[in-house]
Amino acid sequence: xxxxxxxSEDARAPIPPRHRWSDRWVALVLVVGTVALAxxxxxxxxxxxxxxxxxxxxxHNATGGWLGSACGGVAPSAALCTIWxxxxxxxxxxxxxxxxxxxxxxxxxxxxxxGTFRNPLCDPFLLGLSSGAAMAVSVLFTFEIALANQATVxxxxxxxxxxxxxxxxxxxxxxxxxxxxxxxxxxVAMSALFSAVLATFLLLNPSGSVQVSFWLLGNLQGETWERxxxxxxxxxxxxxxxxxxxxxxxxxxxxxxxxESVGVGAQRTTRRLVLLSTVVTAVxxxxxxxxxxxxxxSPHVVRLMxxxxxxxxxxxxxxxxxxxxxxxxxxxxxxxxxxxxPVGIPxxxxxxxxxxxxxxxxxxTPG
Amino acid sequence: MTDTTPPALRVDDxxxxxxxxxxxxxxxxxxxxxEVVALAGPNGSGKSTLLxxxxxxxxxxxxxxxxxxxxxxxxxxxxxxxxxxWMPQEEPPGDDVxxxxxxxYGRYAHTSRWxxxxxxxxxxxxxxxxxxxxxxxxxxxxxxxSGGERQRARLARTLAQDTxxxxxxxxxxxxxxxxxxxxxxxxxxxxxxxxxAVLLAVHDLNLAARYADRVIVLSHGRLRAExxxxxxxxxxxxxxxxxxxxxxxxxxxxxxxxLIPRLAPAESGTPRRDGRPFRVHVVAGGGSGVGLLxxxxxxxxxxxxxxxxxxxxxxxxxxxxxxxxxEEVPFAPIGPEALRRMDELLEGADAVVVASFPVGxxxxxxxxxLLPWARRRALLLVDPPQGAWDFTAGRASxxxxxxxxxxxxxCADVPEAVRWLERRSxxxxxxxxxxxx
Numbered sequence: 001x002x003x004x005x006x007x008s009e010d011a012r013a014p015i016p017p018r019h020r021w022s023d024r025w026v027a028l029v030l031v032v033g034t035v036a037l038a039x040x041x042x043x044x045x046x047x048x049x050x051x052x053x054x055x056x057x058x059x060h061n062a063t064g065g066w067l068g069s070a071c072g073g074v075a076p077s078a079a080l081c082t083i084w085x086x087x088x089x090x091x092x093x094x095x096x097x098x099x100x101x102x103x104x105x106x107x108x109x110x111x112x113x114x115g116t117f118r119n120p121l122c123d124p125f126l127l128g129l130s131s132g133a134a135m136a137v138s139v140l141f142t143f144e145i146a147l148a149n150q151a152t153v154x155x156x157x158x159x160x161x162x163x164x165x166x167x168x169x170x171x172x173x174x175x176x177x178x179x180x181x182x183x184x185x186x187x188v189a190m191s192a193l194f195s196a197v198l199a200t201f202l203l204l205n206p207s208g209s210v211q212v213s214f215w216l217l218g219n220l221q222g223e224t225w226e227r228x229x230x231x232x233x234x235x236x237x238x239x240x241x242x243x244x245x246x247x248x249x250x251x252x253x254x255x256x257x258x259x260e261s262v263g264v265g266a267q268r269t270t271r272r273l274v275l276l277s278t279v280v281t282a283v284x285x286x287x288x289x290x291x292x293x294x295x296x297x298s299p300h301v302v303r304l305m306x307x308x309x310x311x312x313x314x315x316x317x318x319x320x321x322x323x324x325x326x327x328x329x330x331x332x333x334x335x336x337x338x339x340x341x342p343v344g345i346p347x348x349x350x351x352x353x354x355x356x357x358x359x360x361x362x363x364x365t366p367g
Numbered sequence: 368m369t370d371t372t373p374p375a376l377r378v379d380d381x382x383x384x385x386x387x388x389x390x391x392x393x394x395x396x397x398x399x400x401x402e403v404v405a406l407a408g409p410n411g412s413g414k415s416t417l418l419x420x421x422x423x424x425x426x427x428x429x430x431x432x433x434x435x436x437x438x439x440x441x442x443x444x445x446x447x448x449x450x451x452x453w454m455p456q457e458e459p460p461g462d463d464v465x466x467x468x469x470x471x472y473g474r475y476a477h478t479s480r481w482x483x484x485x486x487x488x489x490x491x492x493x494x495x496x497x498x499x500x501x502x503x504x505x506x507x508x509x510x511x512x513s514g515g516e517r518q519r520a521r522l523a524r525t526l527a528q529d530t531x532x533x534x535x536x537x538x539x540x541x542x543x544x545x546x547x548x549x550x551x552x553x554x555x556x557x558x559x560x561x562x563x564a565v566l567l568a569v570h571d572l573n574l575a576a577r578y579a580d581r582v583i584v585l586s587h588g589r590l591r592a593e594x595x596x597x598x599x600x601x602x603x604x605x606x607x608x609x610x611x612x613x614x615x616x617x618x619x620x621x622x623x624x625x626l627i628p629r630l631a632p633a634e635s636g637t638p639r640r641d642g643r644p645f646r647v648h649v650v651a652g653g654g655s656g657v658g659l660l661x662x663x664x665x666x667x668x669x670x671x672x673x674x675x676x677x678x679x680x681x682x683x684x685x686x687x688x689x690x691x692x693x694e695e696v697p698f699a700p701i702g703p704e705a706l707r708r709m710d711e712l713l714e715g716a717d718a719v720v721v722a723s724f725p726v727g728x729x730x731x732x733x734x735x736x737l738l739p740w741a742r743r744r745a746l747l748l749v750d751p752p753q754g755a756w757d758f759t760a761g762r763a764s765x766x767x768x769x770x771x772x773x774x775x776x777x778c779a780d781v782p783e784a785v786r787w788l789e790r791r792s793x794x795x796x797x798x799x800x801x802x803x804x
Contacts, residue, residue: 118459244480245480247475247480250462250464250468250472251472251475253459253461253462254458254459254461254472255458255459255461257424257455257458258455258458258459260423260424260444260448261422261424261448261451261452261453261455262448262452262472262473262475262476262524262528263444263445263447263448263449263475263476264444264475265443265444265445266444307463307464308462308463308464309462309464309468
C-alpha cells in the first residue's frame with residue numbers, strides 16, 4: 001500500500017515469543033503417559049501379581065495372542081494363570097479403561113460447556129448434570145428395579161436425568177448476563193435439590209443405600225468390557241463431533257452477536273453442544289457415578305499449555321482428562337491400604353483448590 | 368441510462384421496536400456498489416439499531432432488507448455472513464488468540480470444518496491485517512493489543528469476511544486522528560476498488576463529509592435528511608438535529624464542507640450570588656473582544672456584545688460562541704437600530720467592559736452611547752491600545768474621561784478585566800440574595 005506506517009508498533013519492544021507448547025508434542029506425551037500409566041496401573045489391586053506375568057497378560061491379550069505368552073512363564077500352574085488372566089484382563093483392565101474414557105468424557109464435556117457458556121467455571125458436576133444423571137440412575141438402585149441389560153439401559157436413564165439440569169442451565173445461560181458465578185450457582189442449587197431427592201429415596205429403601213452412596217462420589221468397581229465398549233463408542237461419536245465444533249466455540253467467545261455475524265448459528269450451536277455434553281456426561285456418570293472437577297481442571301491445564309484455541313483444547317483436554325482420572329483412580333486405591341476410596345475424593349482434593357483459584361484470580365481486564 | 372441491476376443494499380420501511388418504544392421508524396435506503404454512505408445522527412437516533420437490524424442482529428418489526436435483490440429472511444447464518452459483514456461498536460474481549468487467528472474468524476462462512484483454510488483464505492487474512500496497518504502484530508495475542516489496535520483488528524476481521532455489503536458501526540471510535548483518517552481512507556478505497564457497498568455510522572460529521580458519497584441523517588429513529596454531504600449538512604439541520612450552532616466552512620483544497628461546532632449557549636453559567644446568570648456586555652471591535660468573550664464563556668458567565676461591525680473578527684467570534692450581539696454593516700456609522708439593540712443588551716447586563724480598540728468616526732457612537740449608562744451599570748474601561756487610537760480629534764478621549772468621572776473604572780489589560788469581573792460576579796446579586804434570606 002506504501003502509505004506511511006502510523007502506529008507506534010515500530011517503536012515497540014520486539015515481540016516476545018508466546019510460551020506455548022506444540023500441540024502435537026503435548027498429545028504425544030499424554031498418549032504415551034496414559035498408555036504407560038495404564039500398564040503400570042494393572043499391577044495395582046488387592047493381590048500382588050508378578051509384574052512379568054501382568055505385562056505378558058496385557059501384551060498377549062491386547063495383541064490378540066500375537067505377542068507374549070499367557071503368563072510370561074512365571075505362573076506356578078495353568079489354573080492360576082487363568083485366574084491371573086481373569087484378574088488382570090477382565091477386572092483390572094476394564095476399570096482402568098473406564099477411568100480413562102470417563103475422564104476423557106468429563107473433560108470434553110467440561111471444555112465444551114466452558115466454551116459454550118463462555119464461562120471458565122463450568123464443569124458437568126458443578127452445573128448439576130452429573131447429579132441429575134446420578135439421581136435418575138439411583139432410582140433404579142433404590143427401588144431394586146431389575147434390568148435386563150444394565151449396561152445399555154443405565155446410560156439412557158442417566159441421560160434422561162441429566163436432561164433436566166441441562167435444560168435449566170441452558171435456559172439460565174440464555175437469560176444471563178449475571179456473571180459467571182450465577183450459572184454455577186444455578187447448577188449447585190440443582191445439585192442440592194437432587195441430593196434431597198436422593199436422600200428421600202434412601203430413606204424409602206435403605207437396603208440400596210450402600211450402592212447409592214458410592215455413586216455420589218464416583219465408583220470404578222465392577223466395570224466390564226461391555227461398559228468399556230459402550231463408553232468408547234459414545235465417546236468416539238460424541239467426542240469427535242464435539243471436537244469438530246472447535247471453530248464455532250472459538251468464534252462464540254466473542255459473544256453470540258459477533259458469532260452470528262460471521263456465520264455461526266449461535267443458538268443452534270449452543271443447543272447442540274449442550275445436548276452432546278449432556279449425553280457424554282450421562283454415559284460417564286451411568287458407569288462411574290458422580291466425579292467432580294475433572295471437567296473443570298482438564299481444559300484449563302491444557303489451555304495453559306497450548307493456548308485458548310478450542311480446536312486444540314478439546315481433543316487435548318480429553319487426553320488429559322483420561323490421564324488425570326487414571327491417576328486419581330490409582331491414588332484412590334493406594335492412598336489407604338486395603339481401603340478402596342471413591343475416585344471422586346482425589347479429584348475433589350485436586351479440583352477444589354483449582355476451582356477457588358479460578359474463582360478468585362484477577363480477571364484479565366480488557367484494555 | 369437505466370440501471371436494472373438491483374442495488375447492493377436495499378432497505379425498505381424498516382421499523383424496529385424495543386418493547387413499545389419504536390427505535391427505528393420506517394427507514395428506507397439504498398447503497399450502491401462502490402458507494403460509501405455515512406449514517407449520522409446524535410446518540411440514540413437509531414444509527415446502531417439500523418445497522419444491527421440490517422445485519423440481522425435485531426429482528427425488525429416491519430420492513431425488508433435485500434442484498435443484490437435477495438431478501439435475507441429465509442437465509443441461514445452462513446448465507447447471510449457471505450453477503451453482509453458487520454463491525455459492532457463493542458464486543459466482549461474473548462480469548463487471547465493470535466491476531467491472525469482472530470482475523471481468520473471472518474473467514475468462517477467461507478471455509479469448512481473438514482478442510483483447513485486454503486492459501487487464498489490465508490492470503491486474504493494477511494491482506495486484511497495489512498490493510499489495517501497491523502502487519503507486525505499478526506502473532507500477538509489480541510488481548511495484548513491496545514484499544515485502537517483492537518478496533519483495527521475488528522475492522523480487519525470484517526474485511527476478511529469479504530462481503531458485498533459492509534456495515535461498520537463507529538469504525539473510528541477509539542482511534543487517534545491519524546488512524547481515523549487512515550482507516551476511512553482505506554475503507555473508501557476498498558469500497559471503490561472492489562465495488563463494495565459500505566454503510567457506516569460516524570459521529571464526526573467532518574469525517575462523514577470527507578469520506579462518504581452520501582450522508583443519511585437519522586433523528587429519533589426517522590430518516591431526517593439524505594444526500595451529498597454538501598446538500599445535507601446545513602446549519603439549520605445541525606441546529607435542529609444535534610442542537611448545536613455550527614459554522615460551516617469549505618475545505619479550500621477539496622471543496623468539502625466542514626464545520627466548527629459550538630454548543631448552543633447555555634442558559635445559565637456560574638451563577639451570581641442570587642443564583643441568576645452573571646451577564647457581561649462587551650463593547651469591542653477589530654478583534655479586541657475575542658479573548659475577553661472567550662474568557663467570559665469559559666467562566667460560565669453570559670456574554671453579549673456590540674455594537675460590532677458585521678464580518679469583523681469580533682463579529683465572527685460572536686457567531687462562533689453563540690453570543691447575542693448588536694451589529695451594524697461594515698464601514699457605516701452606527702445607526703439607531705443597532706443602538707436600540709445595544710440598549711436592550713445593556714439593560715440585561717450586570718457589568719459592561721469596553722475593550723481596547725481604536726475609535727474613529729464610525730464607532731464613536733459606541734462610546735457616546737455608554738454615557739447615560741455609566742451611573743447605572745458597573746463599567747470597566749480597558750486602557751486603549753498603545754500609540755494612536757483616537758481618530759476623532761480628541762472626542763473619544765474626552766468621552767473616556769467623562770465616563771471615568773461618572774464612576775467607571777479602568778484597567779490595563781484583559782486578565783485584569785477578568786479579575787475585575789470575578790469580583791463583580793461574586794458581589795452582584797448579593798443584595799438580592801441577602802434580601803431573600
